Amino acid sequence: MELNEFLSKIKGRVLIAGIGNSLRADDAVGSYIVKKLSNEKIDAILVDCEDQPERFIEKIVHHKPDTVIFIDALHMNHEPGSVVFLEKKDLYHTGISTHQTNLKMCIDYIKSRIKTEILIIGIQPENTDFGNRMSEKILDVAETLKNILIKALLLSRF
Template identity: 75%
Template sequence: MELNEFLNNIRGKVLIAGIGNPLRGDDAVGSYIVKELSNRKTNAILIDCEEQPERFIEKIIQKQPDTVIFIDAFHMQQEPGSVAFLKEEDLQNIKISSHQTNLKMCIKYIKSRIKGKVLIIGIQPENTNFGKPMSEKVLNTAEILKNFLIHHIIQ
């Protein structure tokens, strides 16, 4: 999905859910962005799911958001730090990062319980090895995305 289409799909109450294992390098990127955003005053609901978004499904549903945005590391055969704006259908051809959660099933269940849209921001990791820090490329992308979200979505 193109950036403009992504932005045009965002409406009303926004919930941003970051996914990632903080012990696995670039896999932490979704959680990192949400934690960074939580340090600011925002109109969005922020949830750090770490590596288990399925544990937060009911919390997401209870908030009844108009738009849910998941942020996660995805292996997309792109350059590290590359960003993709995705819909649920796009997940069929993308391998979810090192955690074992079936994000597609989580999204399908959420969509069955809310009227809002569910979107995904995927970031290509460079290194998801245990005990490694986030790579410079992915950290730079995380900062750019954080600022983008602040200025265009959650101001």
């Protein structure tokens, strides 16, 4: 889906869940974005799931958000730094999370517990080797996405 369509689906109480392992270079991108957003004045609940989103399902459900946005590095065979905006149904056909627990299973469980719109921002990593830092390309993409989310969440509230 295109960015504008993605943004139009963000409604009501918003929870942004970043997924990432800070020890695996670009894999950290979801967590990195959520940490950067925590310094901003936005109308959203922020959850850093690190590399185990399954451990945060109950916290997500507890908040009863109208919209959940997962941000994660996805291996999609695209150019590094490519970004895709997905709905739950798209995840079954596109991309594989870099994490042990299947993101699809987490989403299915959340959907079984609460009525919420689930959206996913997937970023194609350049490097997920253990012990490396995030690449400049992915840091630039993270900054752009952070700014898009700030603008969307501030504007959607007025």
